[in-house]
Amino acid sequence: MAHYLIFLGSTRTSRPPSPARLGERVAKACERLLSSLPHTTAEIIDPLTLNLSDPFKPHFAYAKADAPSDLAELADKISDADGYVMVSPEYNHSISPALSHLLNHFGASLFAFKPSAxxxxxxxxxxxxRASVAMRSFLSELGCLPVSAMVHIPKSQEALNEDGHFAEDQERWERYVGRTLGQLMWWAEAAANYKSHVDPTKVSPAFKTTPSQRNAPGSKNS
Ligand SMILES: Cc1cc2nc3c(=O)[nH]c(=O)nc-3n(C[C@H](O)[C@H](O)[C@H](O)COP(=O)(O)O)c2cc1C
Known part of the structure; x- marks a missing residue:
């Protein structure tokens, strides 16, 4: 059984523009379609249900025993999941701040060596x-490399009903989304199987201390 987390990249309960939080519809559609695949379960991660710190204090900045319970629980879920679906609206031609803020709370080693869509x-x-272009480099840096196929839903207020079903052309939409989810599943299964042969942390140990661990030899402070 493979388990996927669907990150819902919006906390916008206000309006205009109306309707608010279209991301709920998109995340529901992904959950429905992923769960319909064999041996697959999916769960939506909704930032509105989390108490994200202000000022910003990520999960990895706490001593292990002191991390707030909702951050600690989500860190375990990220670590246990086989892959991720990252759902983002476009805000000012880029990734939604709600999604980047949520993901920034967790270290890359939790996501690494698993694919994302x-x-x-x-x-x-x-x-x-345009948001998806920014997401490629963001997700690559997190270590959950995005699969090549992507889903883009224009006029999503018309394309999707509140329950996450497509208003028209259901079959064509599901084939379109299914291509990306299919790639996600393939890579997730391949990564999970290969992990039992080769431990990725031995090949590429996680950076745990300072960002300068990434530096090329010869750089200052390397
Ligand atoms: C701050 C802000 C910036 C936006 N920027 C863009 C944009 O660059 N491109 C675009 O197509 N839509 C943009 N929109 C419209 C969003 O696509 C639309 O509001 C969408 O419903 C947002 O997703 P949400 O309802 O899940 O928060 C923007 C909306 C907001 C609130």
Whole structure:
């Protein structure tokens, strides 16, 4: 059985623009379609249900026993999951701040060596494609490399009903989304199987102390 987390990249309960939090529809569609695949379970991670710190204090900045319980529980879920679906609206031509803020709370080693899928949406005609460009480098740095196929949902307020079903062309939409989810599943299964042969942390140990651990030899402070 493979388990996936779907990160819902919006906390926008206000309006305009209306309707608020279209991301709920997109995340529900992903949950429905992923759960319909064989040996697959999926869970939506909703930032509105978490008490994200202000000022910013990520999970890895706490001593292990002191991390707030909701952050500690989510860190365990991220570590246990086989792959991720990252659902983002386009805000100012980039990844939604709600999604980057949520993900920034967790260290890359929790996500590493597992794949992700990029799903973007917007109320306009581009479906969040510009956000997806920013997401590729963000997710690569987290270590959960995004699969090549992506989902973009333009005019998502018309394309999706509140329950996460497509208003029209259901079959074509599901085939379109299914291509990306299929790639996610393939890579997730391959990564999980290979992990039992080769421990990735032995090949590429996690950086645990300072960012300068990434530096090339010869750089200052390397
Ligand atoms: C601050 C802000 C910036 C936005 N920037 C863009 C944008 O660059 N491109 C776009 O297509 N839509 C943009 N929109 C419209 C969003 O696509 C639309 O509001 C969408 O519903 C947001 O997702 P949400 O309802 O899940 O928060 C923006 C909306 C907000 C609130």
């Amino acid at each position: 990029i799903v973007t949406y917007s109320m306009g005609q581009w479906g969040g494609v």
